[in-house]
Amino acid sequence: MKYEIVPVTPFAQNCSVIWCPKTKKAAVVDPGGDLDKIESVLITHGLSLEKILLTHAHIDHAGATQDLAEARQVKIEGPHQEDQFWIQSLPQQSQMFGFPEAKIFTPDRWLGDGDQVTVGEETLNVLHCPGHTPGHVVFFHAPSRLAIVGDVLFAGSIGRTDFPKGDHDTLIRSIKTKLWPLGDDVAFIPGHGPMSSFAAERKSNPFVAD
Numbered sequence: 001m002k003y004e005i006v007p008v009t010p011f012a013q014n015c016s017v018i019w020c021p022k023t024k025k026a027a028v029v030d031p032g033g034d035l036d037k038i039e040s041v042l043i044t045h046g047l048s049l050e051k052i053l054l055t056h057a058h059i060d061h062a063g064a065t066q067d068l069a070e071a072r073q074v075k076i077e078g079p080h081q082e083d084q085f086w087i088q089s090l091p092q093q094s095q096m097f098g099f100p101e102a103k104i105f106t107p108d109r110w111l112g113d114g115d116q117v118t119v120g121e122e123t124l125n126v127l128h129c130p131g132h133t134p135g136h137v138v139f140f141h142a143p144s145r146l147a148i149v150g151d152v153l154f155a156g157s158i159g160r161t162d163f164p165k166g167d168h169d170t171l172i173r174s175i176k177t178k179l180w181p182l183g184d185d186v187a188f189i190p191g192h193g194p195m196s197s198f199a200a201e202r203k204s205n206p207f208v209a210d
Contacts, residue, residue: 001122001141004041005189008034009099013060016148016189017041018141020120025050027119029139029148030061030191031068033099038068053117054078055150056136057086058163059093059102061191066103075108077117080128083135085165111137124148127178131171132159140182147188147198153179155196158207175208 003018009032017038019026026047028038042049049072054062056079069076086093090102111117113128117139127138132151136159139148151159153175161168179186184199202210 001119001124001144001146002045003146003189004045005195006034006037006041008032008037009060009063010097011060012192014189014191014193015061017045017047018119018122018148019045019047020122023120024048025120027051027053027117028068029053030055030150031064032060032062033064035064035068035071049074050119051117052076053139054107055138055148055152055191056133057083057090058133058151059090059097059099061150062087063090063094063099063102066105069105076105077109078107078111078126079133079137080112080130080135081110082130082165083133086133086135113137129171129174129178131161131167131169131174133163134165136174138179140186145183145186147179147182147186149179149188149190151191153188153201153205153208154190154192155194155201156205158205159191172208 006015008015013032016029094102111126115126124139124141129138129152186198
């Protein structure tokens, strides 16, 4: 599986374009905004957009989801249904943070722990990792040892838990019981900032180091 990180929105959110090199079919993970930047990556690599994948429904991750789904006639998969209230509040979130108006949508498929999603001939495992939001999910591509973790974990930090239905203890438990067992050799794309590895975070992250 190949990928390119596309920072979008004033929050510099790491949207990811991931694709199957054999079929050139792609998914956009967390299209928070700046669709022109995302479209440019699809065109540059000659990709056919197959679906949208969402880790969670905060505005910087999901704000342009419906616009992209309508423009490209693709389905939306994720997040977990516990984030439905965040989807319903997207218009209010966009006003609060000065984002372009975000449309409410209904995912074509809610995702749960143990589910799988496909992109072309590639398969990613879904892990439900609540704490930052109650319906947050992580996508893991085992063959390339890559996880797309949204706002669960960052290089040197963890996701905020002071939003509605956020919970610090739940987030720590998600990281330690869902992410660490995947292996120290796993590299991850966080929702913001540089990539890192689980090994590096277990060694030096002040919130979740061993």
